[in-house]
Amino acid sequence: MHPALDHIALVVFDLDGTLIDSAPDLATAVDAVLGERGLPPAGVDKVRDWVGNGTHKLVERALTDATRASGEPASEADVDAAHARFLIHYGAAPCERTLLYEGAGELLETLSAAGIACALVTNKPAAFLPPILERFGLGDRFAVTVGGDTLARKKPHPDPLLHAAERTGISPDRALMIGDSRHDVAAGKAAGFRTLAVTYGYNHGEPVRDSAPDHVVDTLAELLPQGETLSPHAT
Missing domain, CATH: 1.10.150.240 (Putative phosphatase; domain 2)
Known part of the structure; x- marks a missing residue:
């Protein structure tokens, strides 16, 4: 698998701009x-x-x-x-025109099969998450789901990430934060996570590389095991 996943037991995903184009x-x-x-x-x-x-x-x-x-x-x-x-x-209507990004579903499935825990940490209000996750068949992919109003503080504060690590019983030094913005990178660094940024999301018009994440990819498909192909419905 991709070097970003070496020795990783927990992957925390952002939602908007990372898994979905909302x-x-x-x-x-x-x-x-x-x-x-x-x-x-x-x-x-x-x-x-x-x-x-x-x-x-x-x-x-x-x-x-x-x-x-x-x-x-x-x-x-x-x-x-x-x-x-x-x-x-x-x-x-939270997901009438929302799309799942290329490689997102396949990556979550691959991580689950590999025994790597997944969590969702987003600044979107928690009430919107169930219908969106159900729409894309992702409702059972996350061991922990944290919305922007779940805790007292949201990203870029590290609390939501540390909460996910605590709930899964996994040390931050074995966790990876995947997001599309400087807030995701900042939260990951502050929590002691490894960080990976995707280039296609929402970052206030700024190159996400400027936030100095540990890894950068252009699509989540790059994290799939070499030789694995995407299903025809991937969007």
Whole structure:
């Protein structure tokens, strides 16, 4: 297997931008909220750059961008109200256009077969995780699932990763964090994990290599054992 997995007993995955491309559905919900306020849509390209710090921050960034021309920034109360509406819109359709990235399903299956524990640590609210994981048949792949509101602190703080290590009984020095952003790399380093970054995800428009992860891949398929092929449905 890939050198990043040498002596690894636990792999912690980020979700958005790592296992799934959720930006289209996130953008639909963001644009619905903006439309309710008579503001122009943000569109999926901007939303890709705003994802990574939880849905409240996503909505705050969208409102800030949409109201910049008016010179009247959104208040904290405005953001809270808009976020509440976002949760309703996104909760109604969290995976209509979301796709599983190439190699994601196969890698999780391979790790499970190899006896390597997997955990999911995301800043997305935990309530959205079951329908998304069920949609892609990943509900039984994770020994531990941590959402952005599961603990008091979320990534880039190391607590969610350390929680996953504690729950699985695996030492951080035998754990690998796989993510797409500087927040994932920072959380992994702070937790004492090895880190691996994927280049295709959401990192606020910055090259993820700049965060100095231990390993970088262009697709999760690169982590599959040499010679293993992807199934025809991989997207």
